[in-house]
Amino acid sequence: MSNTNRQITLASRPIGYPKLSDFKLVESPIPTPREGEILVRTLYLSLDPYQRGRMSDAPSYAKPVQIGEVMVGEIVGRVIASHHPDFKEGDIIAGYLGWQEYAVSDGKGIRKVDPTLAPISTALGVLGMPGMTAYFGLLDIGKPQPGETVFVSGAAGAVGSIVGQIAKIKGCRVVGSAGDDTKIDFLIKELGFDAAFNYKTVSDYYEKLKELCPDGIDVYFDNVGGPLTDVVFRWINVKARVVICGQIHDYNLEKPELGPRFLRQLIIKRARVEGFLIFDYADRYEEALRQLAEWLKAGKLKYRETIAEGIENAPQAFISMLKGGNIGKQLVKVSEP
Amino acid sequence: MSNTNRQITLASRPIGYPKLSDFKLVESPIPTPREGEILVRTLYLSLDPYQRGRMSDAPSYAKPVQIGEVMVGEIVGRVIASHHPDFKEGDIIAGYLGWQEYAVSDGKGIRKVDPTLAPISTALGVLGMPGMTAYFGLLDIGKPQPGETVFVSGAAGAVGSIVGQIAKIKGCRVVGSAGDDTKIDFLIKELGFDAAFNYKTVSDYYEKLKELCPDGIDVYFDNVGGPLTDVVFRWINVKARVVICGQIHDYNLEKPELGPRFLRQLIIKRARVEGFLIFDYADRYEEALRQLAEWLKAGKLKYRETIAEGIENAPQAFISMLKGGNIGKQLVKVSEP
Numbered sequence: 001m002s003n004t005n006r007q008i009t010l011a012s013r014p015i016g017y018p019k020l021s022d023f024k025l026v027e028s029p030i031p032t033p034r035e036g037e038i039l040v041r042t043l044y045l046s047l048d049p050y051q052r053g054r055m056s057d058a059p060s061y062a063k064p065v066q067i068g069e070v071m072v073g074e075i076v077g078r079v080i081a082s083h084h085p086d087f088k089e090g091d092i093i094a095g096y097l098g099w100q101e102y103a104v105s106d107g108k109g110i111r112k113v114d115p116t117l118a119p120i121s122t123a124l125g126v127l128g129m130p131g132m133t134a135y136f137g138l139l140d141i142g143k144p145q146p147g148e149t150v151f152v153s154g155a156a157g158a159v160g161s162i163v164g165q166i167a168k169i170k171g172c173r174v175v176g177s178a179g180d181d182t183k184i185d186f187l188i189k190e191l192g193f194d195a196a197f198n199y200k201t202v203s204d205y206y207e208k209l210k211e212l213c214p215d216g217i218d219v220y221f222d223n224v225g226g227p228l229t230d231v232v233f234r235w236i237n238v239k240a241r242v243v244i245c246g247q248i249h250d251y252n253l254e255k256p257e258l259g260p261r262f263l264r265q266l267i268i269k270r271a272r273v274e275g276f277l278i279f280d281y282a283d284r285y286e287e288a289l290r291q292l293a294e295w296l297k298a299g300k301l302k303y304r305e306t307i308a309e310g311i312e313n314a315p316q317a318f319i320s321m322l323k324g325g326n327i328g329k330q331l332v333k334v335s336e337p
Numbered sequence: 338m339s340n341t342n343r344q345i346t347l348a349s350r351p352i353g354y355p356k357l358s359d360f361k362l363v364e365s366p367i368p369t370p371r372e373g374e375i376l377v378r379t380l381y382l383s384l385d386p387y388q389r390g391r392m393s394d395a396p397s398y399a400k401p402v403q404i405g406e407v408m409v410g411e412i413v414g415r416v417i418a419s420h421h422p423d424f425k426e427g428d429i430i431a432g433y434l435g436w437q438e439y440a441v442s443d444g445k446g447i448r449k450v451d452p453t454l455a456p457i458s459t460a461l462g463v464l465g466m467p468g469m470t471a472y473f474g475l476l477d478i479g480k481p482q483p484g485e486t487v488f489v490s491g492a493a494g495a496v497g498s499i500v501g502q503i504a505k506i507k508g509c510r511v512v513g514s515a516g517d518d519t520k521i522d523f524l525i526k527e528l529g530f531d532a533a534f535n536y537k538t539v540s541d542y543y544e545k546l547k548e549l550c551p552d553g554i555d556v557y558f559d560n561v562g563g564p565l566t567d568v569v570f571r572w573i574n575v576k577a578r579v580v581i582c583g584q585i586h587d588y589n590l591e592k593p594e595l596g597p598r599f600l601r602q603l604i605i606k607r608a609r610v611e612g613f614l615i616f617d618y619a620d621r622y623e624e625a626l627r628q629l630a631e632w633l634k635a636g637k638l639k640y641r642e643t644i645a646e647g648i649e650n651a652p653q654a655f656i657s658m659l660k661g662g663n664i665g666k667q668l669v670k671v672s673e674p
Contacts, residue, residue: 061605225600247601258595263562264584266612268398273610275603 005030006311007100010065014055016254017322022055023071023315031104038087038110040077040095040103042334045311046124047073047318048158049223052251061277071099071314075334076113076123087112094123099314101334117293120337125158125329126303127292129278133245134162135288136281139170141243141274142219146171149213151232154223155196156183158329159245162292163221164193165301172219175212177228179324186327191302205231216240225249226257233262236269244275252322304328342367343648344437347402351392353591354659359392360408360652368441375424375447377414377432377440379671382648383461384410384655385495386560389588398614408436408651412671413450413460424449431460436651438671454630457674462495462666463640464629466615470582471499472625473618476507478580478611479556483508486550488569491560492533493520495666496582499629500558501530502638509556512549514565516661523664528639542568553577562586563594570599573606581612589659641665 004027011024033039054072057064065072075098079091084107087093095110097103113123125131137159144150150167154160155176164187167174176187176196187196195212202208205228209217216237222229226249236242250257266273281288295301306326308317314332321330341364348361370376391409394401402409412435416428421444424430432447434440450460462468474496481487487504491497492513501524504511513524513533524533532549539545542565546554553574559566563586573579587594603610618625632638643663645654651669658667 059605222600225598229600230598244600244603247598247604250598250601256597259598260593261562261567261584261587261596263559263566263581263610263612264587266581266610267584267614268396268612270613270617271611273600273603274608275600275605276607277604280607 003030004028005100005102007070007098008311008314009068009070010055012067013057014052014252017252018052018055018315018319020315020319025312030102033081033083033104035083037104037106038079038084038093039081040075040093040097040105041080042075042077042097042101042103042311043092043337044076044121044124044307045073045099045314045332045334046075046128047314047321047330047332048129049246049248049251049322051318052248052322072096073099074124074129075103076120077103078337092120092123094128099311101311118296121305121307121329121331122296122303124331125305126162126296126301127289130158130329131162131292132281132285132288133278134159134166135292136278136284137243137245137276138163138166138219138221140281141276142221142241144170144172144219147173148218149173149175149215149237150219150221151209151213151217152176152221152223153199153225153228153232154178154246154248155187155193156180156327157223158326160221160223161187161191161304161328162301165191166295167219167221168192169295169300173213173215175209177224183327186304190304199228206234209235219243221245223248227259230259230262233265236265236271238269238271240269240271242271242273244273248322306330308332310334340367341365342437342439344407344435345648345651346405346407347392349404350394351389351589354589355389355392355652355656357652357656362649367439370418370420370441372420374441374443375416375421375430376418377412377430377434377442378417379412379414379434379438379440379648380429380674381413381458381461381644382410382436382651382669382671383412383465384651384658384667384669385466386583386585386588386659388655389585389659409433410436411461411466412440413457414440415674429457429460431465436648438648455633458642458644458666458668459633459640461668462642463499463633463638464626467495467666468499468629469618469622469625470615471496471503472629473615473621474580474582474613475500475503475556475558477618478613479558479578481507481509481556484510485555486510486512486552486574487556487558488546488550488554489513489558489560490536490562490565490569491515491583491585492524492530493517493664494560495663497558497560498524498528498640498665499638502528503632504556504558505529506632506637510550510552512546514561520664523641527641536565543571546572556580558582560585564596567596567599570602573602573608575606575608577606577608579608579610581610585659643667645669647671 225247562584
C-alpha cells in the first residue's frame, strides 16, 4: 500500500451538467486515526443524483460541498486500522466518507455491513439507501394497494428498479419509463414490469400513459420531474398518491423551466403529492433492511450494478449517470474487496 | 304568488370571465309536486367559484351544466307544498335546486335547516358547504398545530374567512391575502388575523411573505392558485401541508398559464400538497356543523355576507364574485324569508 490518498474535490460549481473540470483529483498523505477513530479503505463509492445538488450553493436540505472539499458520497470500505471499541480491523462498513481512497472516521453514522448476507456492494444499493428510499417512499407515502397501477419514472435506476419490484410484490400493475431501449428490455424481461416505455422515443406521453395504464395511475413514484411529470398529472386517478423522490430533470438546468400549473387537477382528483427524504426514516432503517434482505434472499428482488473502476474515473461515471448512462446502481470500484 | 318561475339558464359556454350574455333569464310555469315530492320557494341562492367550472365542458369531477339547463347552485328555501313524508309546508331546507325561484324535489340530498340556530342564510355559508369546506380542509388535511403559521389565500371569501378563524381557535399565527384594502381591514380588525396583505398592491410576494410569516409557512390553505401560490412554495417549512381548496385564478383563463415547477421544493421540505372536495366528507357533515354552530354561538366565529337582490341579478353578482367583489359569502336573496 502506497502512502498516498487520492481524493476527488469540487473544483468549481457547475452550470448545467457538471464537466470534468468541475472536479479535481488531489493527492494527500493517508490520514492517521487517533484514539476513538478508524481508518477505512474505500472499496466501493456510491454515485447518486443528490450529489449534483450538493455541488450547487442553492439553498437545500443539506449544506453544499465547498470548493476544494472532498465530494460527498457514501462508500463501502474495510476498516484497516481501529482505535475505536466498536470496530476492528477487517470489518466491512458503510458510511458517508466521500470520494476518496482512504478516510478516517469517529464511527458516527457508520454502519457495519454483513458480508455473508449479500455482495457488499449491495450495501450501497438494494440493501442501502436506494433500497430503503424505494421501500419507505413507495410503501409509506405511495401506499399501493393490490390491483392498483403504479407508474415509476427513472424506473431502471437504483431506486426506481426496486420501487417497481416492490410494487409487483404488493400485487400492483407496474409501468415504468426510462431513457434507453436496453433499459426497457431490462424492466420488462428481467424485473417483471408489466409495461415500460422509452421517454426519449415516445412523443406523446399522454397517449402512451393511456395505452399502458388503461385504468389510470393510482401511485406515481417520480424520480425525474419535468415534462413527463407534467403529463402524469393529467392521468392520475381519484385519490392518487404522487411520491416525489427525485427531480433529476431539474438538477442540471441552466435556468429553471416553466411547466403547466396542475394544482387544479389535485382538487378534481382529490390527490396528494408528497416529497420525502430517506433521513427522516432513520429510526426504521432496520425494518426496511430486514425486509429487503428477505425479499432478496427469496429471489423476489433483483438488482443490477453499473461499475466504473478507480477513483480517478468517478467524475466521468457521475456525469454519465446524470445523463442516464447507468442501469441499476452506479458504483465506482475504488479498490479490490 | 304569480304562476311564473323565473330561472337562470346557461346560454353559452364562457371564454375567460363569464359575460351576462352567457346566461339567460327564462320564465316557465311553477312546477307541480307529485307524490313523494316537495315544492320549494327559493329564499337565498349561493354563488360559489365552483359554478364557473360547471359552465365549461372540460373534464372535471362533476358533469357540466348543459346549454339551456338551469345553472347549478345550492339554495335555502321554504317548503310551500309537500307530498313527501319527511317534509311539511313551512320547513326551511337547503339543497342543490339551482338558480331559480321555485323547484320541485324528491327530497334526495335535501337537508333541513333549523331557523332557531342562526339566520337561515348561514346554511349556505358558515353553517353550510363553505364552513364545512374550511373545517375539513384545514383540520383534516392541514392539521395545524398550536404555534404554527397558517397562510390563507382568498382569505376574505366564504371559505377563507372561516379557515383563518378556525386556525386562530387552534392557536396558530394566521396570515391572509385578499385583493382589496377593505378586505384586509376586515381580516385584521374584525376576524383577528395576525396579518394580511393586498396581493394586488404588493409587488414582491416573496418579501411580503418573509415579512409577515417570519417563521415560514407550516400550513398553506390555497383558494386561489396562480403566481401567489408559485411563490408560497419557496417559503414553506419542513413538513409543511399545502391544502388545495380552490384555484380561482385559473378558472377564467382563456388559455392555461405556465408557472415555475416546484416539486423539488417538496423534496427539500418533505412537504405535502393535497386537493380535496367536500363531498368526500359527507358522512362527517354532522360533526362539522355541530362544531361550527358551537363556535358561532360562542362568538368565536364571525361571518360576513354580500347579498344581491333578485334572481335576475344572480349573473351579475356571480361575475362580480369571480372578480373578488364580495366580502364573505356571496348570496342572492331570491324572495323574502
